[in-house]
Amino acid sequence: MKLLIYFLAIFFLLVIQQGVLAPLRILPVNLLLLFAVTAMVVADFNTALWISLACGVVLDLASGTADGLIILTLFSTFLMVYFMLHAWVNREPNQLVLFSSVASATVLYYLLFLLFARIFGIFHLAPAIDFNYFFTTELPLSLAFNLIFTYPVFLYFSYVQSLWSGKPEQV
């Protein structure tokens, strides 16, 4: 039941990104990445693992890139940020940890996307990507928008969590 609620919440977030933010030209923002990072900071490992996988699958199906590329990128980003966060950083979640996790996850997400896109390109599974454009235009914009939407997505995650646990997370 908990996993179903999270899946519906992820789907709803994607609909918001497509239906509200895209027509308002607020692109590129990745609300699902923010949801996965919030889960990473606030929830336990198994929940965060499931959420990041679900976010990857939903985002991969909705994007026009080679299939499997976004799932691989998001899941690898989750693993790297999760283990870095829990090995090197204060385990108590606070706003600084949340925002810095979002910033590092966004940068890592783009780096891993470009790496996997290059690997996929070697096997002719994906077309060539313009690295220069992604680094100089997409990444800074994505970083800015992701940081702006971090707190709203955190509040949304807390609300979703309260639907099945009864108590919202505090940061």
Add this chain to the structure above:
Amino acid sequence: MRFIYTKTFTKIFTIFVLIALFIILDAKGYIGLAKDGFFRLYGLAASKVTGGTNGIKSVFNTLFTIKNLVSENASLHQKVAELSYNNARLKSAQDENSDLRKALNLKQQSRLNLLPVEVLFLDATGFSQTIVIDKGENHAVKLNQPVVASPGLLIGKVTKVYPASAEVTLITDPGMVVNAEAVDSGAHGLIRGEHGLGLTFDLVTQNDLIKSGDQVITSGLSGDFPRGLLIGEIAAIRSSATDLFQKAFVSPAADLRDLRFLSVVQ
């Protein structure tokens, strides 16, 4: 205890294996039906929300631009009159062309065979310029078929086909290259996408004359797109006289961010 013997490692390894399986199954085309179901559901939900957002946007747009409506209305009336006159001249030229072709025993230009489709959603991640349409293999949609907006504005081409849906890559995608020509001067070149920001008319020789305001159409040279589909209008020349080739910035004729009803050229 070594990490590779832990449950965590087993879970992570299993997930990577499942992802690899997903990639292989998708490459083989076994999950087309599941994707169709997701596209329909997601497209329906997204279109309802987009409709609401666009409605609110248009209210605010109207409020901010209301004072310009009178002058805009007058200039549009004049433009309609000019276009009606040009349309009548072109219709007459088309009839004359058809008669001359008959007289010279030349093959008549065939009309396009169009399949109407509806856009389900566009790629919201920003990594590619693609849209998903609501018809696929079951309606004889094939790879590389051009997609146009009424009456003949080039939108893109079909790049993936599923049983009941298909993915279309827009002409503003950096991977798209279209053979084109300027209508007035006949200058030939290539149209390339600029990551959704517009188009570039490239590899035009310095001998050819191109200027702002020229319309650009498909030349039909490569066979990917039929000749005569309107791509856009030259907005600005980007190169100088010392460059090897001329380059121009082209504004797409169709609003590629607000697509709803299109046609696949079969």
